[in-house]
């Protein structure tokens with residue numbers, strides 16, 4: 217698939233076909249994730265791979281306020297055979313930038329223009345999303361509710377050093393699945409509105 221076609225076809229898929237994903241494909245999603253750029257080549261990311269029905273069920277049990285809850289979003293997302301949770305290790309960034317070639321030895325977070333530990337995990341997540349399209353799969357990035365992060369940590373033994381930045385469902389697309397989510401209610405804002413060439417211009 218042409219790269220521009222991959223980009224154009226990418227959209228969040230929130231319901232999946234009842235068909236397993238080849239483990240070799242999941243390997244490739246993760247191999248591409250770690251090709252993402254990272255600040256100072258810190259690579260302070262980690263990925264929890266859940267690709268058995270039992271593990272995926274544990275994910276939804278631990279992250280849902282009511283494990284028996286049923287709603288269109290949850291019922292659709294639960295059909296995904298694979299969940300990947302990207303995690304970030306802020307300490308790895310503070311350590312890396314305290315090294316001699318960076319020199320931020322006080323490890324102060326005040327120095328950071330923005331928290332690169334989230335930026336990098338987002339870049340890695342986007343590579344998973346794009347690779348899923350290239351592999352003819354669908355995927356969705358979504359947030360883990362803040363109130364459920366501790367339960368998620370306990371369930372999967374996540375150390376305090378690492379924080380989940382969200383999660384991705386992955387599976388085979390259902391061809392006739394209609395568009396869902398915000399793009400079915402909101403329009404994509406065009407480049408004419410978001411790109412400011414040469415200098416900032418306010419728009420009516």
Ligand SMILES: Cc1cc2nc3c(=O)[nH]c(=O)nc-3n(C[C@H](O)[C@H](O)[C@H](O)COP(=O)(O)O)c2cc1C
Pocket residue numbers: 226227228229230357358359360382397398399
């Ligand atoms: C940081 C982030 C958090 C998101 N959280 C959720 C979420 O919790 N649930 C969900 O269904 N979609 C979530 N999305 C997907 C967005 O709703 C989606 O990307 C947006 O509506 C544009 O649609 P598209 O990706 O299909 O083009 C999230 C996306 C990002 C980048």
